Amino acid sequence: MKDFAFDLLRPELAQATGTTLWIADENALQPELAITPRNNVTVISNRIDLTDSLTEQGWQCRFSDFNFSEYADGSIDTLIYRVSKEKPIVHHVINQAIRLLRPDGKLFIAGLKNEGIKTYLDKAKKRFAGNMQTEKSDKNTWMGILTRPDACDTDSLDDQDYPVLRDVASDETYHYYSKPGVFGWNKIDKGSEYLIEQLGRFTERLKQPATRILDLGCGYGYLAMNCASDDCFVTATDNNATALQACQENFSRHKINGEVIPANCAEGIDSRYPMIICNPPFHQGFSVTGDLTDIFLRATRRRLENDGIAAFVTNLHIPLERKASAHFNRVETLADNGSFKLVLLAKPKR
Ligand SMILES: C[S@@+](CC[C@H](N)C(=O)[O-])C[C@H]1O[C@@H](n2cnc3c(N)ncnc32)[C@H](O)[C@@H]1O
Incomplete structure (x- = not known):
């Protein structure tokens, strides 16, 4: 099945500059990715099948439950994320994006209306001090392009303590x-x-x-x-x-x-x-x-x-x-x- 939300991210992934993380879960299990692996992109995936298949295609991959602890604050230029099914994971990724991105770094985040993308974009916009542009491919499919401000002083989104068992x-x-x-x-x-x-x-x-x-x-x-x-x-x-x-x-x-x-x-x-x-x-x-x-x-x-x-x-x-x-x-x-x-x-x- 075609995923219109991922299609919005596809050109961003193909052109991303600087140190880039592509956060990919089961929603990225596309039959045809059709993007040439990029040297500056690391895939962080919580699925071993996706990790194996992208590694085989030549992508650099890390298999983890979206644990970004190996990356220093402000060390990332671009983050690409097609939202997950579970709200705590989406909130965790948005919170981490604030920590990981350097000032002016960008988070590209896309999803469908019935997955709550508009609410996620509203929340992310607040966290990014209003620095957001949006694109949509139809009335159900949205992408936010959020630019990391110098200072982020709003509260973290509630991720239900996602990292903790x-x-x-x-x-x-x-x-x-x-x-x-x-x-x-x-x-x-x-x-x-x-x-x-x-x-x-x-x-x-x-x-x-x-x-x-x-x-x-x-x-x-x-x-x-x-x-x-x-x-x-x-x-x-x-x-x-x-x-x-x-x-x-x-x-x-x-x-x-x-x-x-x-x-x-x-x-x-x-x-x-x-x-x-x-x-x-x-x-x-x-x-x-x-x-x-x-x-x-x-x-x-x-x-x-x-x-x-x-x-x-x-x-x-x-x-x-x-x-x-x-x-x-x-x-x-x-x-x-x-x-x-x-x-x-x-x-x-x-
Ligand atoms: C219905 S749950 C059952 C979980 C657990 N056995 C229980 O009884 O609570 C199915 C499990 O299969 C796993 N799963 C789905 N696709 C899989 C795959 N291709 N290979 C291995 N495990 C998979 C899911 O992550 C999930 O944990």
């Missing part, structure tokens, strides 16, 4: 640490909770208890933490820097028997596992590179041992069984609770 939820077993930017960051997901409650329905199908489990798309680590034990080592993987940071924090705090690995759908993870657990995502920014459910099913087929089982939980409306039957000889819906269903996948097609 905090205790967001707990149950009888654990306190969970997370922060904005992670899927369902401030609660325990109802689908994942249902999967853990009913885990026995899956594990009773195993010939012997699994000693290794792969959690595909681990988020802050809820499923992984509740499957790990002294006898079971869990590999938790995700493509989102913020999720990985939170998951690592939870593993360290609770001494979880496991590891946390950045990967795009387990790419680069070579082992096969006797058990895989997954609460798959079902949309991906603006990408049209393929159906995410299907990509997760393919990854599961590749990484599952021949006699292993995969435990999936999805919303009832996702046609998981139909899609999964292309990849597995055994697909069984074990239960549903009116909102979520638990699906067992086994006998991967080789």
Whole structure:
């Protein structure tokens, strides 16, 4: 799908002068970027798939949850940013832009009306002491060009303490640490909770208890933490820097028997596992590179041992069984609770 907001930024990215940061999240997952890599531009992305693909194309990239601490105050000439879905992240980037830009440096920020771009532009304009011009490509798509004044004395925008991991939820077993930017960051997901409650329905199908489990798309680590034990080592993987940071924090705090690995759908993870657990995502920014459910099913087929089982939980409306039957000889819906269903996948097609 075409992203008109990114199209407004495209020429700015292609012509940016001086030390430039391009802040890119899932919204930048464009099938065709069509811009030649620039020596003066560094991409800061919280997505490992985007980082890998842009690095392959020749861009200099840093994979982080938009942590700019390595850049000194006033060290940046140009910032390019297509707004993110989450308000705390947008506020964090605008606040950081004030710190990072040298006087007269420029922030180019674009988005759609239904993403709140006009409100973001109003707030950014105040922070930049009124130094803003706007452009629009249609009534829904806006870009602000903000010039850093010598002095910025307005209050920072409320970023909900974006950089800080905090205790967001707990149950009888654990306190969970997370922060904005992670899927369902401030609660325990109802689908994942249902999967853990009913885990026995899956594990009773195993010939012997699994000693290794792969959690595909681990988020802050809820499923992984509740499957790990002294006898079971869990590999938790995700493509989102913020999720990985939170998951690592939870593993360290609770001494979880496991590891946390950045990967795009387990790419680069070579082992096969006797058990895989997954609460798959079902949309991906603006990408049209393929159906995410299907990509997760393919990854599961590749990484599952021949006699292993995969435990999936999805919303009832996702046609998981139909899609999964292309990849597995055994697909069984074990239960549903009116909102979520638990699906067992086994006998991967080789
Ligand atoms: C529905 S959430 C489940 C999170 C967590 N397992 C839970 O139960 O709370 C799906 C997760 O998949 C991750 N994800 C999305 N696309 C991915 C990809 N291509 N590779 C790896 N992880 C991905 C998201 O970042 C998100 O954390």
